[in-house]
Amino acid sequence: MFDISPVLHINGTWDSVSNSKTTTKNIYSDRKITLPKRCLQIIEEYPLKYPKDKISKDNYIFIYKNNKPxxxxxxNSRLKKINSSKNLSTHIFRHTHIALLTELGIPLKSIMERVGHNNPQTTLSIYSHVTEEMSKNIIEKLNEIDLLN
Structure with a gap:
C-alpha cells in the first residue's frame, strides 16, 4: 500500500459522456478537504488496481477494470435495487454528510467550504434538514436555561 494523504484535493469531475476528466462546476467546487480516519481506512482497504508508482494527480480512488472511475x-442503479423507503442515489451521501455536519454544530461557512457551495441559501434550503437529533438537542438546551435566577 501507499501513504494516503488525509487531505483530498477535489479538482475535477468525471464526465462519463466524454469519458474524461473535466473541470469542477465552479471555482468553489475546486477544494481541499480533510478526510476523517474512517475514510482513510476505507481507502486503505480498497483493492487498488494500479501500482503505487503509477498514481498521479488525475487518478481516482475507486476505479473499475479499465482504470476509469x-x-x-x-x-446509482445498484443503489436503486436496495429495498429502502428512500430514493437512493449517490447524492444521498452528500445530503447525509451535510446533515451530520449540521447536527455536530459545524459552522455553516465550514460546511459550505467542505462541499463547494458559495451561496449559503443552497446549503440551508436544500441540505440542512432538521434531524431528530437536532430537535432533541434544542429541547435539551432550552431545558438547561434557568430563567428564575
Whole structure:
C-alpha cells in the first residue's frame, strides 16, 4: 500500500459522456478537504488496481477494470435495487454528510467550504434538514436555561 494523504484535493469531475476528466462546476467546487480516519481506512482497504508508482494527480480512488472511475449511473442503479423507503442515489451521501455536519454544530461557512457551495441559501434550503437529533438537542438546551435566577 501507499501513504494516503488525509487531505483530498477535489479538482475535477468525471464526465462519463466524454469519458474524461473535466473541470469542477465552479471555482468553489475546486477544494481541499480533510478526510476523517474512517475514510482513510476505507481507502486503505480498497483493492487498488494500479501500482503505487503509477498514481498521479488525475487518478481516482475507486476505479473499475479499465482504470476509469466507476460509472455513476451503474452505482446509482445498484443503489436503486436496495429495498429502502428512500430514493437512493449517490447524492444521498452528500445530503447525509451535510446533515451530520449540521447536527455536530459545524459552522455553516465550514460546511459550505467542505462541499463547494458559495451561496449559503443552497446549503440551508436544500441540505440542512432538521434531524431528530437536532430537535432533541434544542429541547435539551432550552431545558438547561434557568430563567428564575
Amino acid at each position: 466507476y460509472n455513476i449511473s451503474v452505482v
